[in-house]
Amino acid sequence: MDEAIVEVQSLVKMFKGGVRALDGLSLAIEPGGVYGLLGPNGAGKTTLIRVLSTLLPPDGGSARVAGVDVRTDPAGVRARIGLAGQHAAVDEVLSGRENVELVGRLYGLSRRQARQRASQVLERIRLLEAADRQVKTYSGGMRRRLDLAASLVGRPQVLFLDEPTAGLDPASRRDLWGLIGDLVDTGTTVLLTTQYLEEADRLADRIAVIDHGRLVSEGTSDQLKDRVGGAVLEVTVPEVDRDRVLQALRGVGGQDPADDPDRGRIVLPAPDGAATLAEALRRLAAAGVVPEDVALRKPTLDEVFLALTGQLATTPNGNGHNIRRGASRHGQHQGERAAR
């Protein structure tokens, strides 16, 4: 196993009012690939990125990025990282090329090097054509791409992307996903935060689920799904039979079935897989209900997320390890405010 490129130990960050945005978080990220930080609003994702990119000093614990301690040698860390924050930090009245060259110069490149490097990253990020236009003519997706280009100028060993696709339309989001995926080929380790489960599932090789400044669970997306408890049974029934079915299926998966009226489904955990399915069908038959559809499947990352962070009650309850629930929304919002 390679030595970790990002190593976080018992990291603590406090904000005014005693909010512990990071509460003893530990993580080790291996070099290469995309690592996803997943968590609800105010979980501490952005705070972690800000500590790792030396924008905030930690209050406790330690963090090393590319072998360099963020506390004792922040300048050394800055020389090895790239950061693209939540809003595209690009200059509207400068052209795309000027923006990227500016950042290159501030990485210590000479004028000539900065010009060459800017052309390289702009080509890679597919902005070469628009490079000489002022940024105010760019679309939201183009601005994000330019921000990404600027963060790549210094050939970072670790690239931090804080919610890189927040607020983008689906097409621009897919476009950016493709670009982020390509980065991995160059050996850059990407650490990204996201609230989009689809994004983590799609991009991240490994995912850390964070809530209340602590690590809740960590692993590949498949591992996380397994951990939350095998399979999920989904039953689609006519509207009129809904209440009868909910009654009939009570206790089948060890827990009450959950109603998902928006999609006309009833969902329940199926810890015993096919055996649970057989039992459910038997009970439906006994109740005289003919389901429109029945499916046994792995939980979506959505359901894993909800199970792990207890954010919503409309999905099946997980029964794996590391489950915390009853997270108070009030507390989370407080944390979010403080993290800004």
Next chain:
Amino acid sequence: MSATTTTPTRQGPLARTVSDVAVITRRNLLRTLRLPEVLVLSASMPVIFILMFTYVFGGAIQGALPPAAAGRYVNWLIPGLLAQFALFGGSGTASGLAEDLAGGVIDRFRSLPMTGSAVLAGRTLSDLVRSAVTLTLMVAVGYGIGFRPQTSVGGLFGALAVGLLFGYAWSWVMALLGLVVRSAEAVQAAVYLVVFPLAFTSSVFVPTQTMPAWLQPFAANQPVTVATNALRSLVLGQGALPPGQTVTGQVALALLWAAAITAIFAPLTVRAYRRTLS
């Protein structure tokens, strides 16, 4: 170190700082040039002041002026307004920093391996360049409506230099305001709150001897008066000064103020920048 690390440059730390300051200064000046409407609006304010005070209040004030003004209020007014707008030039510093903070640009700068104070030095230097342009424009407009230096061309250039140094010192105060106040609109109000009371209780518009006795000790000695008197004596000669003051004395005092303000506020501002969380 792996091959993916940024190519280290051969620059020493000092050369690197100078280069960072130059890069930031250039970026700010480019921004100014690309926003011509802001440029025109900010240049029109001093011109309006010159015209308004010369033609509206000039007649009433003329009688109170010393003979050194050669009987023209505009001769008295221009050096004073140069001092006022050198000070006011810092408003761009304050709002520019507040804007960069809000837009996340400062976050990016702070995550780069650059000299942190270069962001502030570049900001104050680019505003110094802007002020130089503004003050030159003011002299030109003044000239058009009858302003004539009574000393020499050297005196005029000396006055511009002292005014710019004085304004540069104040841009550190404005930078601190920008970092502390943050919202671009509130920053404008905060700048007005500093500039206008200081300008109107100084010798910019009228001799301080015409003010009420309780105000005079402050009015006669506050920094804008000191700077105004220095500039005025450089373009109009010793006779423009209150009795007992000399040209060299006032110039030295103005430069001392500039040095003191920079010495106090530059470190405070750098400290605030390092601690700023956005």
